[in-house]
Amino acid sequence: MVNTQLTPATERGTRTPCIVIVGGGAGGLQLATRLANTVGKRGLAEIVLVDRYPTHFWKPLLHEAASGHRDPATHTIEYAAQARQYGFRFVQGDLQRVDRTRRVAKIGAVLDAEGAQILPARELHYDDLVLAVGSVTNFFNVPGAAEHALPLENLEQAEDFRRTFLAACTKANYQAEEQPGQPVQPVCVNVIGAGATGVELAAALRHAMNQLTTYRFKALVAERDVCIRLIEGGPRILPALDERLSGKTHARLEQLHIDVLTGIRVAEVTHDAIVTATGDRLASDITIWAAGVAGPAMLKQLGDIALNASNQVIVTDTLQTPDDPHIFAFGDCAACPVQGKRGFLPPRAQVAHQQALYLVRAFEQRLSVKPVAGFAFHDAGTVVSLGQAGAVYQTEPSTRSRALIIDGLAAIGLYKFLYRKHLLGLHGTKRTLLQSLSHWLQSRNRPAIKLH
Known part of the structure; x- marks a missing residue:
């Protein structure tokens, strides 16, 4: 047109x-x-x-x-x-x-x-x-969601979540140090919504907890003392992507000791729990809402x-x-x-x-x-990061449906390329290369994760 x-x-x-x-x-x-x-x-x-x-x-x-x-x-x-x-x-x-x-x-x-x-x-x-x-986050008028669930729309909210998560883990670690041999009340993080954002956040949090136990929280066992749940109202995670890819990602998340709950409708969010449509209460120290936007x-x-x-x-x-x-x-x-x-x-x-x-x-x-x-969109496929566990990639469905699991260095390279492509559009080749070199040098002199 x-x-x-x-x-x-x-x-x-x-x-x-x-x-x-x-x-x-x-x-x-x-x-x-x-x-x-x-x-x-x-x-x-x-x-x-x-x-x-x-x-x-x-x-x-x-x-x-x-x-x-x-x-x-x-x-x-x-x-x-x-x-x-x-x-x-x-x-x-x-x-x-x-x-x-x-x-x-x-x-x-x-x-x-x-x-x-x-x-x-x-x-x-x-x-x-x-x-x-x-x-902005669409809470779909779920009672208590806007008051007690954290959105992830901007950098301030990401930093608020990170500090809240570290504070909860610090308390649990202190309890474990003061009462050795006694069971620790686990820190429960519930991620509502299993689209790309929810899946990436859940995987990143599990990876983060594994790293934090080597730096700060040595009295905690990551898989036992930090419960990460990924909650999806639909029948499967990553509903916009290929069903086979969704199944492979589901299995990979479970290997990371993430509780993946599908077909679970959230009826209410309180300060310390999620109430499902069937009346079940899931304990929650931190609730992240990634179930939709408006x-x-x-x-x-x-x-x-x-x-x-x-x-x-x-x-x-x-x-x-x-x-x-x-x-x-x-x-x-x-x-x-x-x-x-x-x-x-x-x-x-x-x-x-x-x-x-x-x-x-x-x-x-x-x-x-x-x-x-008029504008015509050309789908180049979708990449979803799973942190250290790699990434999943799907080509544009209208050409041919093909799901690939990409692991290790290939996944890291592909995901980093998307960010570098963004920087190239803003800075050009020379400045992007200099920034990339600067980021790499800084990463050599810092812990792999922020500790405070």
Whole structure:
């Protein structure tokens, strides 16, 4: 499909058009960087990136930050530094409202930890507004879930979980040291949702606990004293992937001494337990909710922009809203149609990456008064990390269904390649190679896991 309703730059007068991108996640930061390096460098448009946080951390690595395997201090990107390097403008704050008539995005004030104002509320004028605000946890109105289950949406939450997990293990280790020979009350971690995020987190936690017992918690036996449960409401884990691959992953997780519970519906979450639909109570020191995502609540403040049942912005195949061709949305916050099929594309980093590249070309074409074809997603397959136990990989199902189990160095290399590919899109080859060398050198002088 060719879109002919795009407004060319020549119709805007002599003023340089402004493209405002809200959300500096994997897709938003890449879009801002590449647009600034193309149309921005040629003076065809001003690029502005807005995010509530000052730094970027690649969301697919949050489970590694939560388990302590990835030190965020060495893997964050300063938005201000990236902006200076590539020539876009960074504005810190969160999007609160959009005045579509005036084409103004209203940005909220920035406060410090005590609630004192650092930056006031501001207004940003835009010619085109791109929403890349990601997703939030969908608790599906389960009683107690929002109050007692921890989400894993950002770096702050990953760090909160890691500290809570270490504190629980520290208490258990002290008990074991003070009462040698006596049974220890096990630390129970329940991960609700066995999609890719839940599976990766459960495997990373078991790997982390095995390492922590060699450094800090020597009085604990990892498999006995730390119970990790992976709870899935459906009949199998990794429901979006091939059934054979799901079965192999299930068996691999059980070999890691992870309790995999399928067909278990969560009816309630309390401060110390999970209550199932059948009335069973599962003890829980820490509950992580990884069972679904939805669009952020702030999207409801955009006026009459259409949203789907998951609170995602409905867009056309050009990633524009049907209500306003000057508002775009992509990534997890967007309900983008599947080309030639019914339904929407899933919230995956791969989708956001391809949509960012598409929008770079689309803005270049529209600024040159050329027609723009619709977005088409090409599935490159799915990789799910199992930590030291390797990884699982599935090719794109429509070509041929083939599940592969990849172990050891091959799995580590494949998973690291995905992150390096992300960095290549942001920094180019030279800087990515230097960063990779720096990370490797730092890893030689540090424990394999964060200990505090």
